[in-house]
Amino acid sequence: MKLRNAKRIDFTGTCPEFDFFEKFSDATIDLIRNKEKAEVVIVVDRAFGFAASHLKDNAAEPHLISDHLNLTGDNPLVGPNNPIGERFPVVNNIYLSAADTIDQEETWTMGNPLSKLRTGIAAGVKYGAVPGPAELDLLYSMGAHFYNWNTVPTMIIAAHAGLKVLALAVPEGGVLPPQVLMAINR
Amino acid sequence: MIKSAPRTAAEAVVALKKLSSEVPVAAVVLGSGVSVLDKLLDPLVLPYQDLFGMAPGVAGHSGTLTVGRIAEGGPLVAVLRGRFHLYEGYDWPTVTLATRAIVEWGVPNLLLTNAAGGLNLDFSVGDLMVLTGYRDHLNPQLKETGLLPAIAKPATDCRNKLTEKLLSVGEVLAITQSSAESRPLRQGVYAGLLGPTYETMAEIEMLRKLKADAVGMSTVPEMLCCDGTNTTACAVSVITNVWRPDEAMGGHEEVLEASKNASKRLDRLFRAMLAELG
Numbered sequence: 001m002k003l004r005n006a007k008r009i010d011f012t013g014t015c016p017e018f019d020f021f022e023k024f025s026d027a028t029i030d031l032i033r034n035k036e037k038a039e040v041v042i043v044v045d046r047a048f049g050f051a052a053s054h055l056k057d058n059a060a061e062p063h064l065i066s067d068h069l070n071l072t073g074d075n076p077l078v079g080p081n082n083p084i085g086e087r088f089p090v091v092n093n094i095y096l097s098a099a100d101t102i103d104q105e106e107t108w109t110m111g112n113p114l115s116k117l118r119t120g121i122a123a124g125v126k127y128g129a130v131p132g133p134a135e136l137d138l139l140y141s142m143g144a145h146f147y148n149w150n151t152v153p154t155m156i157i158a159a160h161a162g163l164k165v166l167a168l169a170v171p172e173g174g175v176l177p178p179q180v181l182m183a184i185n186r
Numbered sequence: 187m188i189k190s191a192p193r194t195a196a197e198a199v200v201a202l203k204k205l206s207s208e209v210p211v212a213a214v215v216l217g218s219g220v221s222v223l224d225k226l227l228d229p230l231v232l233p234y235q236d237l238f239g240m241a242p243g244v245a246g247h248s249g250t251l252t253v254g255r256i257a258e259g260g261p262l263v264a265v266l267r268g269r270f271h272l273y274e275g276y277d278w279p280t281v282t283l284a285t286r287a288i289v290e291w292g293v294p295n296l297l298l299t300n301a302a303g304g305l306n307l308d309f310s311v312g313d314l315m316v317l318t319g320y321r322d323h324l325n326p327q328l329k330e331t332g333l334l335p336a337i338a339k340p341a342t343d344c345r346n347k348l349t350e351k352l353l354s355v356g357e358v359l360a361i362t363q364s365s366a367e368s369r370p371l372r373q374g375v376y377a378g379l380l381g382p383t384y385e386t387m388a389e390i391e392m393l394r395k396l397k398a399d400a401v402g403m404s405t406v407p408e409m410l411c412c413d414g415t416n417t418t419a420c421a422v423s424v425i426t427n428v429w430r431p432d433e434a435m436g437g438h439e440e441v442l443e444a445s446k447n448a449s450k451r452l453d454r455l456f457r458a459m460l461a462e463l464g
Contacts, residue, residue: 067388071337073328077382079275080243091383121388126332135334142337142392156383 040096040166041158042184044176047122047148047169049136054120054145060171062180063120066095068152069144072124076153077160085160094159096166113179120145122169124152146171191270191280192239198287201237202264205230206253211261211463213288214456215269217300217404220424222453223265226254234268238283242268256457261464264293273381273403278326282411289417295348295463297456298408298421302400303385304428305393306374312448313425314455315372315400316352319343320421321393322406324380337396341375344409348420355459369451374399376423378406390429400425422455424448 043065050060081087098115123144125131131139131147139147146169155165166184170176176184214223234249235241241249248267255262266284270276279286288296304313319341328336356371377393379385381403385393393401400423412419425448 067386069386069388069392070383071333073330073332073336073380075273075380075383078273078380081382087382089383091385092387125334126329129332129334131334135338138334138338142395143388159383 039164041154041163043151043154043158043165043167045148045151045154045167045169047146047151047171049131049139050120050146050171051136051140051144054118060146060174062117062171062174062176063146063169064095064098064114064117065122065151065167065169066097066119068095068122068124068155069139069142070124070152070156071139071147072126072152074126074153076157082160085162089156089160091156091159094155094163094165096164111179113177113183117168117180120169122151122167123147125149189275189280190277191283193237193283195283195286195290198237198283199290201232202251202287202291205232205251206262206264208262209292210253210264211293212295212297212460213264213266213293214297215266215284215299215408217269217298217402217424219301219426219449220299220452221449222299222456223252223256223263224453226252226256226263226265227258227260229254237287240270242270243274256460256464261460263460264288269404269408271381271404272324272326272407278407281407285408285411285417285419289412289415293417296408296412296417296419297348297352297459298405298419299452300376300402300405300421300423301426302376302402302423303390304400304425305377305390306372306399307428307430309372309399309425309428311425311427312451313369313372314356314448314452315374315376315423315425316349316356317376317405317409317421317423318345318349318373319375320406320409321375321377321396321398322410324378324403324406325410337392341397342409344419344421346418346420348418351462352420352422352455352459355462356455359455359458371455372399372425374423376405376421377401379403385429387429422452424452 098112121144123139125147127149148169151167155167158165168176216222230253232251237251250267252265253262269284270281272281321341323333323336353371360368360370375398377398379401385401402423405421409419409421
């Protein structure tokens with residue numbers, strides 16, 4: 001897909017509670033999906049509790065999210081179905097990998113920096129929840145590599161609207177490498 | 187926004203007693219696309235709209251309660267076609283309303299059905315799985331905590347005398363029917379998830395690690411609702427697909443089609459089971 005020179009809509013800020021997605025869903029998704037014909041949502045979210053297997057020199061680093069566990073206890077699509085999507089959305093194969101990103105020719109000329117990020121599975125936990133050590137071990141044993149709060153509900157809404165998601169998990173105190181930012185901007 | 191049913195269980199029981207002065211020996215709840223006990227003798231039909239003040243809104247559910255006999259002189263049964271789901275935005279009292287009405291009416295046996303995704307790789311599309319346990323991942327209480335407490339807990343064992351009877355009837359049927367019609371009954375743990383999204387592959391792998399054999403979006407509230415009452419509940423999942431990494435996942439249409447194909451075997455199983463209960 002070609003996103004270079006495409007129109008973009010930037011959302012900055014967090015979506016602290018699912019309930020607020022009610023005002024996020026109709027108008028905004030309609031804007032994204034129908035008027036601007038978007039194909040991709042890029043989600044950059046804080047992530048916490050990285051598994052030891054996903055640390056580099058004992059430090060967390062940004063990851064591309066390849067899949068998720070919805071452990072929030074909720075789902076932003078609960079309620080009457082918005083006809084923009086299916087009543088029962090299939091949410092597999094929604095996350096974009098580095099290989100199928102966005103304007104590959106452009107990103108490959110930059111050395112495809114997205115492909116240099118590690119990939120991992122995000123556990124979406126209830127907003128504000130901070131799992132303790134035993135709970136983190138449980139998350140890891142279930143296949144997660146880190147947890148975050150906002151990616152999963154955002155991704156579900158995007159998938160329902162037929163969009164693909166490029167999701168980046170940035171550890172607390174970390175930033176995206178400049179090359180990655182440039183690749184995303186391209 | 188959370189939606190509530192306009193009627194109470196007590197009001198529904200008044201309507202049920204007007205419909206039939208005799209209390210059925212069993213009630214059967216049919217899930218998405220599951221079609222059994224279609225032709226009852228002397229049927230009395232009540233739309234959910236008249237019974238509960240509302241109708242189900244999901245495709246594959248007709249939204250009626252039928253009371254009738256499975257054969258001349260046979261037991262009286264109530265068949266409920268459709269249910270209310272948490273993912274539709276209904277609250278817990280509404281999702282359990284039909285079950286609470288059945289319990290208050292005094293029906294001693296409740297047979298629940300659902301369409302479920304197969305997690306157990308030994309399963310095939312169209313298999314019937316009798317629930318020997320369930321995992322509650324959809325309880326509204328989990329909105330307060332997230333799912334971590336739920337995945338930390340073992341599955342709830344739900345085997346009871348009705349489950350055992352269903353399995354023994356299934357064994358006899360498997361022996362007496364032709365091989366073309368017969369399949370052995372499966373047993374396993376059902377994971378009840380909130381929905382309405384289908385599971386991601388990571389979630390499927392997690393549920394497999396938790397020893398769940400099938401996954402769906404219903405049944406657990408009804409099972410919980412029967413706990414501690416005089417109504418014994420058992421449940422059967424129609425396996426509508428089996429999640430495999432190398433296969434694309436289908437949607438609701440696939441669920442409805444697979445449910446339809448398995449319904450004949452389920453119909454024979456339930457008729458044989460109900461004949462024994464009568």
